Amino acid sequence: MEDLTRGNELIRDFEDIIKTQRPPDEFKSLKIGVDLGTANVVVSVLDSDNKPVMGAIQPAQVVRDGLVVDYVGAIRIVKRLKARIEEVISLPLKKAATAIPPGVNPGDVKAIGNVVEAAGFELTGIVDEPTAAAKVLGIKNGAVVDVGGGTTGISVLKNGEVVYVADEPTGGTHFTLVLAGNYRVSFEEAERIKLSKERSKEVFQVLIPVMEKVGSIIRNHIQDKEVDTIYLVGGTSCINGIERVIETHTGIKAVKPVNPLLVTPLGIAMLSEEGGG
Ligand SMILES: Nc1ncnc2c1ncn2[C@@H]1O[C@H](COP(=O)(O)OP(=O)(O)OP(=O)(O)O)[C@@H](O)[C@H]1O
Ligand SMILES: [Mg+2]
Incomplete structure (x- = not known):
């Protein structure tokens, strides 16, 4: 079994930042993720050292198991979370990655990417959810x-x-x-x-x-x-x-x-x- 201490520290920092909406005083260039889940949409912002910078979460029923069921609603929510974070950190969010659960078919993958782009991000890639989780852990x-x-x-x-x-x-x-x-x-x-x-x-x-x-x-x-x-x-x-x-x-x-x-x-x-x- 591997030690989760480092991952836990990171998760705790991210959790605090979402709660307090207070970014760290200093951070390097940004890395951004958009998670379009069945229950929650989350935008995560880290710096190049993987230090949490800002995050925002909203419960939503716009995507179901990797399938976009409310395209317009999904875009609206991602735009809103993006705007909220930009206001807090006084910087524009430009590029973002998103993710899909394993086994989603290619047409649906494209739709997920389209939501992120339509919300005003340049899409850096679509990663696989378990690989993303394993990276944090x-x-x-x-x-x-x-x-x-x-x-x-x-x-x-x-x-x-x-x-x-x-x-x-x-x-x-x-x-x-x-x-x-x-x-x-x-x-x-x-x-x-x-x-x-x-x-x-x-x-x-x-x-x-x-x-x-x-x-x-x-x-x-x-x-x-x-x-x-x-x-x-x-x-x-x-x-x-x-x-x-x-x-x-x-x-x-x-x-x-x-x-x-x-x-x-x-x-x-x-x-x-x-x-x-
Ligand atoms: N403290 C808690 N106890 C029990 N269930 C919880 C708790 N917090 C969240 N949940 C449940 O977790 C689910 C949402 O989890 P998560 O945000 O990981 O899903 P998602 O990524 O949106 O969905 P999916 O990965 O299936 O597309 C909801 O069903 C919610 O009720
Ligand atoms: Mg999920």
């Missing part, structure tokens, strides 16, 4: 499992290369649906319950079967792949204790960084080229 081997909004993406890395990918349609949305069914409330109310700290113990109990399902999905995909550590990223991996359920269910050590939701967005910026501001 500083790992070369193991399975990166992204439990996001719509899907669970599984990627196996060997010597820094992604050698196996799979994407299964179980993600945070399904967790929310389980809660909606259990408590007989609307999806929106169930999402609030899922995120509320006060009810986390009881929510955890209700969610055990769906966490176990994620565990079996992971096990089915990686059992013959000599994986010794599972690295959990994506917003759904924020659930306290999910790593224990996954570990028990797969028999493989499962770890997660301090804020799994911010890993892929940070990695996209890391893999982008310089030339932001």
